Amino acid sequence: MTLTGEPPGISFDTRLRQEAMAWLTVRTNDGADWLTREDILDFTLDGESRRLQPTQQGIWKPRDLPAALSFQTVYRAPGKERPYNDEPGPDGMLRYAWRGEDPDQADNRALRAAMELEKPLIWFYGVGMGPAVFQAIFPVYILWEEPENKQFIIDLNVGRGIVNQSSPLEEHLRRYLTVETKRRLHQPVFRSTVLHAYRSRCAVCSLAHKELLDAAHIVADRYEGGIASVVNGLALCKIHHAAFDAHILGIRPDMVVEVREDILREVDGPMLRHGIQERHGQPLMVLPGNRAEMPDPGLLDIAYAEFRSA
Structure with a gap:
């Protein structure tokens, strides 16, 4: 020493x-x-x-x-x-x-x-x-x-x-x-910016456990419009992130959730019924408090068109 x-x-x-x-x-x-x-x-x-x-x-x-x-x-x-x-x-x-x-x-x-x-x-x-x-x-x-x-x-x-x-x-x-x-x-x-903007809650269901949340890209970052910015992000729990990416649920430009028609007809357990199907037609539960950090409607429109065509 x-x-x-x-x-x-x-x-x-x-x-x-x-x-x-x-x-x-x-x-x-x-x-x-x-x-x-x-x-x-x-x-x-x-x-x-x-x-x-x-x-x-x-x-x-x-x-x-x-x-x-x-x-x-x-x-x-x-x-x-x-x-x-x-x-x-x-x-x-x-x-x-x-x-x-x-x-x-x-x-x-x-x-x-x-x-x-x-x-x-x-x-x-x-x-x-x-x-x-x-x-x-x-x-x-x-x-x-x-x-x-x-x-x-x-x-x-x-x-x-x-x-x-x-x-x-x-x-x-x-x-x-x-x-x-x-x-x-x-x-x-990107993750921290998005989760902070959404107060560490899922935009779809308001789940507040940060370890179960992701920062989801509205438009994937491999595309030209898929910028790593909060306006191209949504705080989503892992279930809703996976459902969004798989086009099981979509989010309209007016920020209302839609669930794919075949999924709405499906009969399964409580997770599908309460976690997915019951969100159909409901507005997002959590949005940024700062207007400048709100999701970009143009990017939501692109993602929604992909959801509708899936």
Whole structure:
């Protein structure tokens, strides 16, 4: 042991990052749940409270660390722009914009140091408001910087060692990165955004057990219109999600449930009768409280047409 009580070779910086990410794994049920700002303030190390998240600015570097510990993307309701544009580039790799125009600004230096020291970071991604809630994505790394575009390249612990700035991405590698980005960022963010908007209740039956709920795409994400946005989502329990995907039940653009005619005629047990058949002709029981997060009628129309043709 060293004089500081740390195992040899383990710096305080490394231990803080490891402990913070282990704590977040437990608090988020391995990434399944979102956290409020107040939740994130609960983290302690060696009996002392340690801040993990930026407040207003997008990047957080504690004074006693050599590089940034975390950064955040604020929630953007559909139709609203975020203060910073954090989007994938044409190569499928994620970008995170500089803070301001000055490359030597303190927050930009902090992220650059994390890049140079190859430090793992936490990405707090906003998934709702009132109060603000965040999905914690970790570990992520800064691969390189694009000063001409005033941005950093973000890696979700996927591309390190297999991509570099000087070599163009081959198509199979671009596809792999796109799939992994969807799995590690877009899917958990989509789930949390949708479940938060629907107050963790099934839109069809109002079931409130989060572990039994899914974020269902209205139009599947493999289609052009199948955007990973709350307006293309419905919080559905696993039974109603499966029934929706199988075209056993559909949802009209006026947000009324329809059940397929052959299913209505079927005689079976109480689950079919009470869980499916009795929902026919009934309005959705739960909808987002924020008008901007309501299901897109155009996407509902596409899904309903597929249901009617099934």
